Amino acid sequence: MSDKFNDIPRDSDTKIIFTSPMRWGEFDIVYEKWYWDGINAESIIFLTKDISSFDDVALEADVRDGPLVRENSQVTIKRGENFTFVNFNFVS
Numbered sequence: 001m002s003d004k005f006n007d008i009p010r011d012s013d014t015k016i017i018f019t020s021p022m023r024w025g026e027f028d029i030v031y032e033k034w035y036w037d038g039i040n041a042e043s044i045i046f047l048t049k050d051i052s053s054f055d056d057v058a059l060e061a062d063v064r065d066g067p068l069v070r071e072n073s074q075v076t077i078k079r080g081e082n083f084t085f086v087n088f089n090f091v092s
Helices: 056-064
Strands: 015-024 026-037 039-047 075-079 083-091
Touching: 015 039, 056 075, 056 083
Parallel strands: none
Antiparallel strands: 015 026, 026 039, 039 083, 075 083
16 A cells, blocks of 8 residues: 555544554555544544545435444545545444
8 A cells, every 4th residue: 555644643632542454445444443532433544536436415424324333423524635534433
């Protein structure tokens, strides 16, 4: 998967519990479980350039269609210049 995910930005107060590079359909991604301010959650991190043709609605639908997102989970999307975070399965 090379080094394309080496520079994922990190908040200093977020604890990464688990991280793994993997594939999501045709895309390389990083899957993470994390803890921040009393909240446990999960993220799929895409390269922003890979999903530039997806608007937020299509991206959320694609992620919800997979096996990771619980049925009633809130999903948030944060797009950055290099990385897009799709966050889900929030538990406080």
